[in-house]
Amino acid sequence: MELSDNTIERICKVFGHLALLEKKGVEFVSSKELAEQIGTTEYTVRKDISLLGGPGYTRKGYEVSSFKRELGQKFQLTKSRKACIVGLGRLGTALLDYENFQEDGFEIVAGFDCSVNKIERIRTNIDVFPVSRLQEITQARSIELGIIAVPAESAQEIADELTKAGVKGILNFSPVKVNVPARIVHLDMDFTNALRFIAARFVMQNK
């Protein structure tokens, strides 16, 4: 059965929240609480979950650990996935050193940049390479996800490289939309547009 992107996104948020609850030792959680935490309604949460057939218990809600395990299995969110970062400027290096990715099942196993200077100067535990070795390293290390943190004008070029290298997904932080074949899942995260949206939304709301 076909899940919508909205549903998948919400389920991912649910998964994240379940992980938190599990750490805290909480045993059960209701659709109402999940809804509050992920910013939607209890109806939507229940509908989403019902599409997956997850079992909830009357007057208790969903069992945190087993439900998390089930989601992890269904969406393969438990196996650790390897990722690389292309563009090691201010944003790229911040991402490189963000150790929380690890515990959420994303392992940054390589960084790439076109500037050899930069590569030599970077202090990090992650291996960094010239971008000319992107294909080689991506394949050798079974990297599944590519994170783009190069300037806008190089973003499409890097998206193409990553595509050729065979990644399954791309997260793009540059402020231009990248085009990749439909088999590759990609998401553009444009901070400037986020600020614009907030501003525009505020203006509309108040007139």
Next chain:
Amino acid sequence: MELSDNTIERICKVFGHLALLEKKGVEFVSSKELAEQIGTTEYTVRKDISLLGGPGYTRKGYEVSSFKRELGQKFQLTKSRKACIVGLGRLGTALLDYENFQEDGFEIVAGFDCSVNKIERIRTNIDVFPVSRLQEITQARSIELGIIAVPAESAQEIADELTKAGVKGILNFSPVKVNVPARIVHLDMDFTNALRFIAARFVMQNK
């Protein structure tokens, strides 16, 4: 008339693309091209634009400069808006020095952190302050937007501070949803969840 969030978000993207085209000196752009650039269909673009009453010209499309001006006016995207960043760690400092915000009409006028050490060590042109002065500075400098880049456990606390300080919008980079009154527009940008979504989406797509 009421515009949906989807429409507002798309219009913001259109605005961004118009700015690009204007810089390049392009005079007209069709709904089809806009659609390609922002990742939607020409129908949706035309429908969105028709809600705003923007004039398009037969066999030419929309006039880049005047349409951009019109959108800028309607959504007040031309006036420069002041923003601050709270949490000057790896991500916060990357954002602090991102000079492109400026040319898109967002001016970072202050940074805050709880660590006095950090504040003293930071090298940047932007003024940085201890977080205890958040309210004071935000009001003194008419800051409208708050960007949260503190660890998850402090995010809600900072959201509350920003709310009290009277900001109009909040962009939250921590991986927890923050709760603020409905009058304040806010957006959570959770990178980890973005990676999860990409992974989950890929799994679903291939079964």
Next chain:
DNA sequence: TATATTCTGTGAATAAATTCACCAATTCTT
């Protein structure tokens, strides 16, 4: 034990978003 409460699951109803179909206007081509 009986009754009230609270929770899920899900079909039906409603609402929202997208897509389509096609007219009108303009430009291009021959």
Next chain:
DNA sequence: AAGAATTGGTGAATTTATTCACAGAATATA
């Protein structure tokens, strides 16, 4: 000048998403 092609605008149709309503089940309460 005639006809073909391209483009926007928009009401209608369709599809998708959300919300509601309520049955069924377990638990709590009296």
